[in-house]
Amino acid sequence: MSRILRKSKWSYFADFIIIISGITVSFIVNEWRENKKLETKKEQLLVDINKDLYADSLVLQGTINIYKIMARSHDTLLEYRSGTLNPDSLTIFLDHFTSYLPFNATANTYKRINTDSDMTIERKDSLIWYYLNLHNVVYTRMEDWLYVEKEFVLNTALPYMDQNAPFIYPAPVNHSFHGEVFYELRKKDEFMNYLKSGRVYKKSMLQILQRGFDYLKFIKAQVREQVILIQQDK
Secondary structure: HHHHHHHHHHHHHHHHHHHHHHHHHHHHEEEEEEHHHHHHHHHHHHHHHHHHHHHHHHHHHHHHHHHHHHHHHHHHHHHHOOOOOHHHHHHHHHHHHHHOOOOOOHHHHHHHHHHHOOOOOOOOHHHHHHHHHHHHHHHHHHHHHHHHHHHHHHHHHHHHHHHOOOOOEEEEEOOOOHHHHHHHHOOOHHHHHHHHHHHHHHHHHHHHHHHHHHHEEEEHHHHHHHHHHHHHOO
């Protein structure tokens, strides 16, 4: 009777150990699956980030090129206190004085990361963190500078030109003002000071865009390298 009881107690203990072991193993397996699922999701994110960065790099490079042209237009107008310019070129230069160009980043993956409640960014996820920093800091700074330039164009440059440039019909195609109005405007210190301010805004914007582009290229190269490794492992 006693031996049966002792055996029964050992049996209960063994069953208890088996149950605990089963729960532990199940927990470990489930945690491994969840981690694997999260790692797979992050790998796909890097693939999508790579596509977004490629698109952004093309658009941002084009934006930088246009700002370089607009900055040179301001330089040319400021240099010509006397003499004449090609009429078509002059029309374009004046149009650049009253223009700004927003940069619209590709934000599909960025939004997906921010709306994913299961997503946790750890120290080892440095590339994803760099990508988030690009949107949260670098792109935000670019937007802030664009806002300043936009305010100058909309509240200063355009109203001044509307008030001081004579009405001409028909106006140049896809342009705001007839270029020859410059020859009268350049006699006024007010206009030339506005033109100098416009050049400052254009060149400041160009510097901010170039810095952002340098950071973007750095991230893009790192992400692309990691994506190649991910594709090789599959």
